Amino acid sequence: MSPWITTPLTADLVRGALDLERTEHGLLPHRLPEPARARCADPQLSLAESQPSGVRLAFRTRATAVELDALATKRAYTGAPPRPEGVYDLLVDGRLTDRASVTGGNTVTIDLATGSSELNPGPVGTLRFTGLPDRAKDVEIWLPHNEITELVALRTDAPVEPLPDRGRKVWLHHGSSISHGSDAESPTTTWPALAASLGGVELINLGFGGSALLDPFTARAMRDTPADFISLKIGINLVNTDLMRLRAFTPAVHGFLDTVRDGHPDTPLLVVSPILCPMHEETPGPTVMDVSALSAGRLAFSASGDPAEVAAGKLTLGVIRAELSRIVAERAAEDPHLHHLDGRDLYGEADAEELPLPDGLHPDAVTHRRIGERFAKRVFGDGAVFA
Template identity: 90%
Template sequence: MSPWITTPLTAALVKGALDLERTEHGLLPHRLPAPARARCADPQLSLAEAQPSGVRIAFRTRATAVELDTLPTKRSYTGAPPRPEGVYDLLVDGRPAGRASVTGGNTVTVDLATGTTGIEPGPVGTLRFTGLPDRAKDVEIWLPHNEITELVALRTDAPVERLPDRGRKVWLHHGSSISHGSDAESPATTWPALAAALGGVELINLGFAGSALLDPFTARAIRDTPADLISLKIGINLVNTDVMRLRAFTPAVHGFLDTVRDGHPGTPLLVVSPILCPMHEDTPGPTAMDVSALSEGRLGFTASGDPAEVAAGKLTLRVVREELARIVADRAAEDPHLHLLDGRDLYGEDDAAELPLPDGLHPDAATHRRIGERFAERAFAPGAAFA
C-alpha cells in the first residue's frame, strides 16, 4: 500500500490568489478575478496575472515528505539566453526549509523582434520535499512568481489540515514588474514577500509586470477584496508604455483611489511613487528593448522618448512623483488614512551607484532584499502608515 495521502487542492489550501480556475489538469491560480479578466484581453496582462506571485499552498501537517504535481508554462525569448527554471520555496513555520524546481511543462517562445509567440506542450512535473521535521507544523509552498503554474495534485505521508487563522492582518499590494518580482531570486524573496514576512502580515500581491496602468477593473478588484492594509505603487508602467499624458494621469489616479475607497473607506492606504530608474527620471517613454544588449545575448532596456515633450505633458518618473505627492496632499485633509511613500526612499541615487539595475529597469536579488527591508521599516514600524 502506498504511504502517500492525496489531499484535494481547494481554495482552503491556496493563499494569495483572487480566483482559482478549474482546468483539464487541475487548478490555475489567478491574481485577478474573472470579471476583471473579462474587461481586458491584453496578452501581457493575461500572462502577468496568471503568474502566481505571492500565491502559496499552505497547510498544517506532521508529514515528513510532500509531493506536488504541477504543470508549469515556461517562457523563452528568441535570441536571448535560456531563462532559469521557476523556483518553489518551502517554508516551515515561516522559516526557509527548501527550494526546488519542476521540469517539463509547456514552453511559450516569444520572438521579441516580430512579437509572435509559439507554444510547445509538455508534461506534468513533480516537486518533492523530504526530511521535514516529524511534528505538527505550518507548511507553505510558494509557487514560482514568474511561471504560470497549474496545480495538479498534493501528496503527503501524513494527513493535511487547513492552516488555522493566525490572526495576521492582510496586506494587499498593487504594482508593476518590480512588485511582481522581476529578477528576484525566488518567490519568497520578492521584495513584497520579504516585507510581508518582516511585517508579520499575510500578502496578496497584485504586482503585474508591465500592467500597473491604473486600470479601472484592477481598482474594482482591490475594492472587492478583503484587506486590512493596502499599498499602490504607481508610475513606472505608465512611463514604460507612454499610455497617457499628465492631463489624463491626474484624474486617473483620483478615480483609482476613489474606487478603492468605495470598498475600503477607512483602511490604511499607502501610495508609493516609483523607485529611482535613471533612464526614465527625465526621459519619457516608451521603453524599448536595447538592441545592442540583445546582440550580446542579454536583455536590456532603454528610454526612447524625447525629454522636450515633457512640457507638453509626457510623463517621466520625476513628473509622476511630483504629481502623486500633490494628489495625496490634496486628499489628505478628507482622508487621514491616506499616506505617501517616496519610492526613492526604497531605492535612490546611492543605491543605484552601489546596486545598479542590471537591465536598466529591474532590481536584482540583493536589491529586492534591500527594498523589502526598507519598505518594512517605513510602512510597518511604529508611527508608520501600517503600524
C-alpha cells in the same frame, strides 16, 4: 500499499490568489478575478496575472514528505539567454527550509521584436520535499512568482488540513514588474514577500509585470478584496508604455483611489511613487529593447522618448512623483488614512551607484532585499503608517 495520501486541491489550501480556475490539468491560480480578466484581453496582463507571485499552498500536517504535481508554463525570449527555472520555496513554521523546481512543462517562446509567441506543450512535473520534522507543523509551498503554475495533485505521508487562521492582518499591494518580483531569487524573496514577512502580515500581491496601468478593473478587484492595509505603487509602467499624458494621468489616479475607497473607506492606504530608474527620470517613454545588448546575449532596455515633449504632457518618473505627491497631499486633507511614500526612499541615487539596475529597469536579488527591508521599516515599523 502506497504510503501516500492524496489531498484534493481546494480553495482552503491556497492563499494569495483572488480566483482559482479549474483546467483540464488541475487548479490554476489567478491574481485577478474572472470579471476583471474579462475586461481586458491584453496578452501581457493575462501572462502577468496568471503568474502566481505571492500565491502559496498552506496547510497543517505531521507529514515528513510532500509531493506536488504541477504543470509549469515557462517563458523564453528569441535571441535572449535562457531564463532560470521557476523556484518553489518550502516554509515550515514560517522558516525557509528548502527550495526546488519542477521539470517539464509548457514553454512559450516570445519574439520581442515582433510580439509573436509560440506555445510548445510539455509534461506535468513533480516536486518532492522530504525530511520534514515528524510533528504537527505549518507548511507553506510558495509557487514560482514568474511561472504560470497549474496545481495537479498534492500527496503527503500524513493527513493534511487547511492552515488555521493565525490572526495576521492582510496587506493588499498593487504594482509593476518590480512588485511582481522580476529578477528576484525566489517567491519569498521578492521585495513585497520580504516586507510582508518582516511586517508579520499576510500578503496578497497584485504586482503585474508591465501592467500597473491604473486599470479600473484592477481598482474594482482591490475594492472587493478584504484587507487591513493597502498600497499602490504607481508610475513606471505608464512611462514604459507611454500610455497617457499628464491630463489623463491625474484623473485616472483619482478615479483609482476613489474606487478603492468605495470598498475600503477607512483602511490605511499608501501611495508609493516609482523607485529611481535613471533612464526615465527625465526622459519619457516608450521603453524599448536595447538591440545591441540583445545581440550580445543579454536583456536590457532604453528610453526612446524625447525630453522636449514633457512640456506637452508626456510622463517621466519625475513628473509622476511630483503629481502623486500633490494628489495625496490634496486628498489627505479629507482622508486622514491616506499616505505617500517617495519610491526613492526605497531605492535612490546612492543605491543606483552601488547596485545599478542590471537591465536598466529591474532590480536584482540583492536590491529586492534592500527594498523589502526598507519598506518594512518605513511602513510596518513602530509608529509607521501600517504599524
